[in-house]
Ligand code: SF4
């Protein structure tokens with residue numbers, strides 16, 4: 001019989017994931033942005049600001065980003081990625 005994960009091993013995995021998530025940063029390609037503002041709608045910490053004149057979005061307050069990934073999943077143009085800087 002194989003042993004399942006222990007509480008200790010699960011906490012270890014969780015900490016490793018949390019450490020990785022803390023390092024992630026948004027990479028935004030404005031050339032791909034079509035200004036639908038889904039990112040603005042879903043971001044829980046207001047990192048995105050619509051530029052209504054330019055029909056694009058502006059990424060700001062990057063220090064607020066909690067790497068939830070919602071904007072990455074919602075963007076229909078693939079204009080947003082989360083990545084480890086220099087990775
Ligand atoms: S969801 Fe994507 S295409 Fe829409 S405004 Fe945000 S970055 Fe631009």
Ligand code: SF4
Pocket residue numbers: 026042043044045046047064065066067068069070071072082
């Ligand atoms: S990953 Fe989440 S918190 Fe970070 S900018 Fe996107 S929606 Fe906002």
